[in-house]
Amino acid sequence: MTGRAVVIGASGGIGGALADALEEEGVYDRVIRLARASEGDTHIDLEDEKSIAAAAERCAGAPAPSLVLVATGILNDGDLGPEKTMRDLDADWLARNFAVNTIGPALVAKHFLPAMPAKGRTVFAALSARVGSISDNRLGGWYGYRASKAALNMMIRTLAIEQQRRNDRSIVVGLHPGTVDTPLSRPFQRNVPSKQLFDAERAALQLLDVLDGLKPADSGHIFAWDGEEIAP
Known part of the structure; x- marks a missing residue:
């Protein structure tokens, strides 16, 4: 066993599948599922820093989390979605x-990150996107x-540099x-070839395979589901 794994956004399609796959693999002592839709000790709201801090404090006890996955994101919300032209730009959105x-x-x-071990292999990964x-x-x-x-990709790069000063075996990456x-991508699937549209379970296993193959030298970079590094 290698400590605990934390999946943030575990109520979503990819996040739930990542948590399920980690539990099935049985590598970690415990898989902690956090989500905005959850209540009590499993609640976290990424738009509320107090909520994030409280969740981190709850997860910091021994054994410390050696894997943290942030499987959250927004692409559309009701009538709001990706802008087609500059005319669609809206400050609030x-x-x-x-x-x-x-x-x-x-x-x-x-x-x-401060709650993760200062020695040994640790992985912090957040879902990014090739369009970034x-x-x-x-x-x-x-x-x-x-x-x-x-901007997330730049955050990942900068966080990776600082975290490696604390733990030279740490890995901080973005994943495409x-x-x-999933509901997030459903309005935009029409032109996606069927072989390039993954179900959540397959996507989760592909991402975990990528993480398994990473080394500390890969920290700060962004990787696609097939292991290909995505250029900045």
Whole structure:
């Protein structure tokens, strides 16, 4: 056994599948599922730092978590969704994208990374997206989602540098799961080839396989579901 694993966003499709897969593998003493939709000790709200701090404190006891997965994100909310053109830009919607996709995971790192062991292999991973790659942006659009994920990628890089000073075997990475059949992606699946649309269970296993193959030298980078590194 290698300590405890924490999955944040465990009520979502990918987060739930990640927690299920970790429990089935039986590598960790315990898999802790946290979500905004949960109540009591399993509640966490990425838009409320006090909630994040309280959750981290509850998870900090021995054995300390050696794996923390942030499986959260926002792409659409009701009638709001990815902007097609600059005419669709809206200050409140941009701010919400950054609050959930960038600031929330960064605050999770702020409170959870210090609770992870200072020696031995540890992994902190947050779901990012290929569209957050600046060099890979050839189509435009999706302003808020792209920008918030690009900002998340910079957060991951910066967090990785600081965390390796604390633990030289730590790994802090972003993960692109591909297009997964969840409510988040459902409105945008029409043009996705069937072989590139993954169910949540397959996506979770692919991501865990990627994490298993990473080394401390990979910390600070973003990796796709197939292990390919995504350019900044």
